[in-house]
Amino acid sequence: MTEQRGARVxxxxxxxxxxxxxxxxxxxxxxxxxxxxTVADFEAAIxxxxxxxxxxxARSYLPVPAIAAAHASGLRVLGVGxxxxxxxxxxxxxxxxxRVFAYRKLFEDGPATLGxxxxxxxxxxxxxxxxxxxxxxxxxxxx
Numbered sequence: 001m002t003e004q005r006g007a008r009v010x011x012x013x014x015x016x017x018x019x020x021x022x023x024x025x026x027x028x029x030x031x032x033x034x035x036x037x038t039v040a041d042f043e044a045a046i047x048x049x050x051x052x053x054x055x056x057x058a059r060s061y062l063p064v065p066a067i068a069a070a071h072a073s074g075l076r077v078l079g080v081g082x083x084x085x086x087x088x089x090x091x092x093x094x095x096x097x098x099r100v101f102a103y104r105k106l107f108e109d110g111p112a113t114l115g116x117x118x119x120x121x122x123x124x125x126x127x128x129x130x131x132x133x134x135x136x137x138x139x140x141x142x143x
Contacts, residue, residue: 007118010045010075012036012066013055018103022053022080025110029118042066046073051118056081056088056100064088064095071096078117080106 009031013019023033034049036042039061046052052070056063056079063079070077079092083102092100099117106113 007031007051008034008049009051009053010034010036010042010049010070011053012042012061014058014060015055018055018080021110022106025106025114029111029115031118039066043069046070046075049075051075052077054079054092054097056085056092064091067092067097068095
């Protein structure tokens with residue numbers, strides 16, 4: 001998987017365990033990862049980034065507006081959160097998250113899942129990644 005090499009990914013998570021796990025997987029895939037724990041840091045980091053991963057179970061920021069900001073900036077956005085919080089998953093998708101994965105999915109299959117996500121290219125921004133035109137609409141079903 002060489003297409004994602006060098007892609008800039010911003011990970012917004014105030015839980016250091018999940019932030020570290022997500023960043024480690026992304027870095028192992030060759031991405032350049034910038035970590036953010038606050039909205040201010042996240043908003044500064046998304047300038048020039050290709051992707052954003054937002055932890056939906058936050059205590060110190062509102063994840064849905066963060067997703068909307070990253071999406072509005074042209075980034076491909078992935079959410080990660082509780083499998084049983086269907087309402088929040090729907091809100092994240094409506095705000096611009098391409099997919100929302102359950103923690104368990106990324107814990108068990110993070111490298112393959114994130115690697116496949118990073119490989120797709122986007123026509124929205126030169127050099128950014130995206131889903132192919134034939135990809136199905138995202139669903140809030142647990143991963």
